Amino acid sequence: DIQMTQSPSSLSASVGDRVTITCRASQGIRNDLGWYQQKQEKAPKRLIYAASTLQSGVPSRFSGSGSGTEFTLTISSLQPEDFATYYCLQYDSYPFTFGGGTKVDIK
């Protein structure tokens, strides 16, 4: 199985900060990666797919990059509604695997 190592596991930031979250895959997954936002164990929301394609309706302050084994999610200017937990998901091969999550809270 492909392991997804996500870092950091948590971070504290202020409104307006630039935030970067990283996922590393245990083997190459091309660009078959998505990023999700989840608030309080509600339904996750997909932000990014194919590593860098913004989901329709998602604010442009969210961006994704990377391919192969290293991926990043960047929030260019953190907004109050962005405080949440973020997960990466590889869908290159079965079984799909999520990263462990990054909780973003208020500094």
Add this chain to the structure above:
Amino acid sequence: EVQLVESGGGLVQPGGSLRLSCAVSGFIFSDHYMDWVRQAPGKGLEWIGRSKNKAHNYITEYAASVKGRFTISRDVSKNSLDLQMNSLKVEDTAIYFCARVVTDWGQGTLVTVSS
């Protein structure tokens, strides 16, 4: 509008069985891959299985943690995705989400396995 509504969660004893359903609307059910994802209390997301679309004969894939115990099926006449869970363990306690191609998600249903 795409809608997915899970049902069937509840309390079950270890070793027992439970069947979850996900009622879908707003899209052509047979055209899309469908997934089940779970989240144990206070933990992260875990993908547990997929039903491929009609063009791929509704072939299923599973995570190792549930393979042989859980079965995903579709009732196309009812636009329903089902998850039959057998030989349940305490560690299967979680919120279970269904999703269309891990893109559109239901709100989840809670399964508690406890004696």
